[in-house]
Amino acid sequence: MDACAQCAVRESAICHSLTDDKIAELSRHGHRRSVRRGQTLVWEGDESLLVGNVIEGVLKLSASTWDGRDQTLGIAYPSDFIGRPFGTKSRQSVVALTDAEVCTFTRSDFDAVAQNNPPLEHKLLQRTLMDLDHARQWMFLLGQKSAVERVATFLLDMADRLGAPADEDGVIAFDLPFGRQEMAEVLGLTIETVSRQITKLRTSGLIDAPSRRTVVILDRDGLEEAAGY
Amino acid sequence: MDACAQCAVRESAICHSLTDDKIAELSRHGHRRSVRRGQTLVWEGDESLLVGNVIEGVLKLSASTWDGRDQTLGIAYPSDFIGRPFGTKSRQSVVALTDAEVCTFTRSDFDAVAQNNPPLEHKLLQRTLMDLDHARQWMFLLGQKSAVERVATFLLDMADRLGAPADEDGVIAFDLPFGRQEMAEVLGLTIETVSRQITKLRTSGLIDAPSRRTVVILDRDGLEEAAGY
DNA sequence: CGATTCCTTGACTGACCTCAAGTGCCGTGG
DNA sequence: CCACGGCACTTGAGGTCAGTCAAGGAATCG
Known part of the structure; x- marks a missing residue:
């Protein structure tokens, strides 16, 4: 009851x-x-x-x-x-x-x-x-955002929705409930493009991706810039 | 009052x-x-x-x-x-x-x-x-549709929303409250692409566009096909 | 430890965008 | 009524970004 x-x-x-x-x-x-x-x-x-x-x-x-x-x-x-x-x-x-x-x-x-x-x-x-x-x-x-902007926006949105906390350096770590294919379907992209954009964000030092579904936002401001805000 | x-x-x-x-x-x-x-x-x-x-x-x-x-x-x-x-x-x-x-x-x-x-x-x-x-x-x-599909979908949606009636041959005519630029902003395309898709639909005989803002749907079924349904 | 699945990377293609030059429509004024 | 100018739309040529196809690498499961 x-x-x-x-x-x-x-x-x-x-x-x-x-x-x-x-x-x-x-x-x-x-x-x-x-x-x-x-x-x-x-x-x-x-x-x-x-x-x-x-x-x-x-x-x-x-x-x-x-x-x-x-x-x-x-x-x-x-x-x-x-x-x-x-x-x-x-x-x-x-x-x-x-x-x-x-x-x-x-x-x-x-x-x-x-x-x-x-x-x-x-x-x-x-x-x-x-x-x-x-x-x-x-x-x-x-309708308007480029592939990098989409992925960056998605990661920021995820961090907020999952309520991932920032540590003292402003670094935010969390686990995605999504695989790459699923991210692609959210963003209107292909799995390959999503993957490429993530490496791009990684090599530019804005995020890290230590394991498949783990994301670490190293530079939130930089990522917001990349997201087109 | x-x-x-x-x-x-x-x-x-x-x-x-x-x-x-x-x-x-x-x-x-x-x-x-x-x-x-x-x-x-x-x-x-x-x-x-x-x-x-x-x-x-x-x-x-x-x-x-x-x-x-x-x-x-x-x-x-x-x-x-x-x-x-x-x-x-x-x-x-x-x-x-x-x-x-x-x-x-x-x-x-x-x-x-x-x-x-x-x-x-x-x-x-x-x-x-x-x-x-x-x-x-x-x-x-x-997220998923091609340029032609978007334009075709838009025209069908417009016809419905404006309540444009079909004549005895199934031909539907109506006036758009949109210019090309405005259509482009709805569809996440550029004005040139919208224009090209309209000519494409026109030359394939699915629609006609007798004046700037007038649209005539000649073949609704064909247009739905083109819209990706 | 192998097998499967998922992810990354590369080379190439193609759809849409950008830039640029027409073309036609429409209102204005002669 | 026609000439003109402006604006919206069309068309063309070339570039770019994301998609496609294909292979290789890394994680996870039994």
Whole structure:
């Protein structure tokens, strides 16, 4: 019953807005679910029947063409909301980038609860507005930025989103939840180009990449410059 | 007082959700305003203090780099909502593409009214979700599509958004509210590339372009093919 | 310790951009 | 009504950046 009470994202997800009895109502419909890295939660073109919250892990939203080109449209971290409430089929897939835990509802269940919960809708609105801001920032990147700028922007964005702390010298280290191919899909580039830009940033001393998925930002200001700010 | 009662978008804008007395309350804060083509309503980086509805005309949201590259992030038609409620400075400009009429509120006024109006927030949420869908569709275009595909997609999207009707042969004619430069900024291309793709589509018989801003879609299926669907 | 997978690097190609010169449209004024 | 000028668009030639194809190297797993 009170799976919600112990939920890791209880304080930050949209559910935070609900009173205890409403939580209870919602939790009756919710299913906690584990997804393994690489597993697909929703298929492109499915009549979008699932919505939910990310509890743990990282997932991506993506779309692809008939001929196999893939673009990542969004990235969901713990306490982020995924899926499309209020009836539209979204041509997007949701795939886990790491092992993940999500809390899902059928869209109809969620819609019904949301309709009568202004605070819930308010939270969801705020979150959607933030998603929109982020999507537009990314449109700008995809439309106007060069390959180096894209990679540099991505690394800075990652550092912020993962909340990676700076040490006393301003050096920031963190682990990416992405492989190169996945980075390429976010940035609208190819894996080779991403790789080349990373070596370029490395040889110019702005970052280091001690292991495949580890990134160290050595010179944040320099990297911001390279990102086109 | 009841400027709202005569409003052209009364039935379709988010205000549609409000009861008469709430409308009255909101209308006390609203300012109807004319904008001439090319005029800027909000400057990039302004502490976003304005929100509102488009009553007539077409406007664009855009962002630009220090060195002058411009990307259009969204297009607002009559009954669309513009601006960013709930306190964030959005690094975006709003510019009129045609002469336009808008109904504006200060963000704080709007926020205050919205907080106590669940139906209003619900409408706004739906609209924001649609904007997000559209932004993501455009991310895909910018990240993965070729120049011809982008232009073809744009023309199809325009025909739909402007509600251009097909005649008995399936031919669709309409006038763009965009010049070539503006199209280029939407599509993340240069004006020359846009121009070349249009000639390409023209010579392949999919469209015609009898005057600068007039487009005729001769073969919708063919154009969809060219758009990469 | 081998096998697989992921990443890097190189050589080449090609799509789009840049720069530059037309061409046609449209309003203005004769 | 036509001549003119300005501006938006088109077209061309050449360059550049990212993509493609292909091979080699490094990490991770059994």
